[in-house]
Amino acid sequence: AQSVTQLDSQVPVFEEAPVELRCNYSSSVSVYLFWYVQYPNQGLQLLLKYLSGSTLVKGINGFEAEFNKSQTSFHLRKPSVHISDTAEYFCAVSEVSGYSTLTFGKGTMLLVSP
Amino acid sequence: SQTIHQWPATLVQPVGSPLSLECTVEGTSNPNLYWYRQAAGRGLQLLFYSVGIGQISSEVPQNLSASRPQDRQFILSSKKLLLSDSGFYLCAWSEWTANYGYTFGSGTRLTVV
Secondary structure (H helix, E strand, O other): OOEEEOOOOEEEEEOOOOEEEOOEEEOOOOEEEEEEEEOOOOOEEEEEEEOOOOOEEEOHHHOEEEEEOOOOEEEEEEOOOOHHHOEEEEEEEEEOOOOOOOEEOOOEEEEEEO | OOEEEEEOOEEEEOOOOOEEEEEEEEOOOOOEEEEEEEOOOOOEEEEEEEEEOOEEEEOOOOOEEEEEEEOOEEEEEEOOOOHHHOEEEEEEEEOOOOOOOOEEOOOEEEEEO
């Protein structure tokens, strides 16, 4: 079975600074990887996903993530954050073969201050 | 395009009362459907998923149950709520595999008092 570890429960950052949210996964087979964003009292919205091909994936709102198979990581980055990026971010993984549900990390709260 | 509807948005229920949360999907056929619960600081917990009408898989034994009476309808129920059932409940759908990720509803904030 797969698992996801988000190393930081909370990341404070100043507006216009760069940010990296870390995600590591564990699986015995090939995986698909996802990042979701959740604003307060709302559902989760897909930011980006890695299925195959280029290891650098670009998503919405200026976010990008890089799949690193050797380090089993899928870190999320943004070069310059805005106040509006304040939200909780979830990394998720599913197995490539057959039917698989998504397994989510516990989330990282990104707090952007002026 | 596909849309997912979840209601109610908020609910306050007394301990011991019944629960029924409903989720419907439009614009697709035979979706996979999921119920998640989100408690503060504990991430997302998969409660139930369904790959077809009448088929329910339970991930966590508890006093909640789920049903899928129609292809695009998923219901979360309880006969008697506990205080520990409080949380944010999310419905989601996907294609037959998780390859393309899930699409989530807007959630229901349940407070059991």
